[in-house]
Amino acid sequence: MEKKLPVYLSKKNGDLWLTEDEHESLNISYRIKNIIFEENSPFQHVMVLDSYTFGRMLVLDGIVQTTSIDGHIYNEMISHVSLCIHPDPKRVLIIGGGDCGVAKEICKYDSVDQIDMVDIDKLVVEACKTHLPKVSGGLSDPRVRFIFEDGVKFAQNKEDTYDVIIVDSSDPIGPARVLFEKSFYQSLYKALKGDGLMVCQSQSPIFHSEVMKQTFERISEIFEKVKMYTAVVPTYPGGLWSFTIGSKRYMNFNPAKLSQKDTYYINEQIIESCFSLPQFILEQIKI
């Protein structure tokens, strides 16, 4: 007897398809070669699928999170910018980031001697380490300490500990909503050292401009310095994506720190130009 298909997949004319239904009025369907991994964790349904267009993809509760063809763009852009701003980052905290791609990028910095990666779902981390090597790089650097618990609670109990905190969250619906609240950014401020800085993804300027604006405002109210930058993330709706940095002291970047690093998307030119914002974003965040 044939194994039952996961509820998120369907067969059409003999082909397997994943259809995302997260947007009420926009459906995206991916033709799938193979189901590489599928299991329920205590938190969500976890799949790694091999797709025709994007290669292997991490899919949580039926929604594509990252893919082999473009995962590196998001991961490089959320990681290297802040690491090139802090002059000597040693302790880095990653909240979320279960696909291991952010940790992989941070490991490229010799100055860093401890990376705490807090993700609630161990199954996601294990599935990506094993089945999504183009994103996770198989991550086995001994400087990475995996902590499988609630990132918000973990950060609340830290004080004056980290040089850089990277918030690699999913969208602000369901459990990730709290990662966009002001009280969360306040706990990050406390968890950072006196000259630390944080960065988070702040959603699509086109489809979630209210969230983007609110994130920028909330971080501005807490941190001494704030800046927004953008990147193109092809598999996210709208393509254009925003990131917000809150910093206690540093905001100048040293793009030379990137040289000799093996990257696919970011380079010295990109880090210099990513802070150039389109007119409609400038008007929204009024800087």
Next chain:
Amino acid sequence: MEKKLPVYLSKKNGDLWLTEDEHESLNISYRIKNIIFEENSPFQHVMVLDSYTFGRMLVLDGIVQTTSIDGHIYNEMISHVSLCIHPDPKRVLIIGGGDCGVAKEICKYDSVDQIDMVDIDKLVVEACKTHLPKVSGGLSDPRVRFIFEDGVKFAQNKEDTYDVIIVDSSDPIGPARVLFEKSFYQSLYKALKGDGLMVCQSQSPIFHSEVMKQTFERISEIFEKVKMYTAVVPTYPGGLWSFTIGSKRYMNFNPAKLSQKDTYYINEQIIESCFSLPQFILEQIKI
């Protein structure tokens, strides 16, 4: 009796949907509020649909060409960069651009006194002028001369005529394939004045990197100067899009020419940063 639905649309649970099937392994479906316009021209099936996610969209043979929510990004980026490079553009040729968005942007330059817009399909131009005002701006500037014929043949018969030529083509399949051939770029070189320049869209760096690379190489072989830049076009696959400029003399831009212009996406910062290319593009085009 109910009117028969256009073949590209279908009803699901009482809602109207457009499903693009141009990619074998990636289907995108848009929920549609209303069919604003629908007619067959001698060249293609033309629709203007009002969608929930992207507002009004121009749809040719079932494929979305431009939308109210993001059409301006593409049109501003293909128009203003070259107009800010040429120090005194007077005569501009647009090949394609039936949605009128490029012509609308060029009209923002007082120095320009003639805009020849050559598109084979009069019905597209009329539909967009009437039913897609957010993209076309209703275009009624007397400097615009509409010419409804084959753009390739039109350009072949011109010599030493234009300061700037903008090739706003669709993808290099079917009739638009010739707009990516070397002989076409040679005829543009001839049609330009001694200090003229041309710009074309050169496809997605992620999904059509071969076309992008080939376009850059072909233009490099003909023009004295060549440069590539990118922009985010949310409704195009991959989001990231490339443009290539071929110039006989000028390549420095004067971003101050943008000041006081009413734009939604481009500004002085964006024009300065759009030439910063991601690492994987630099490696492909070897500059």
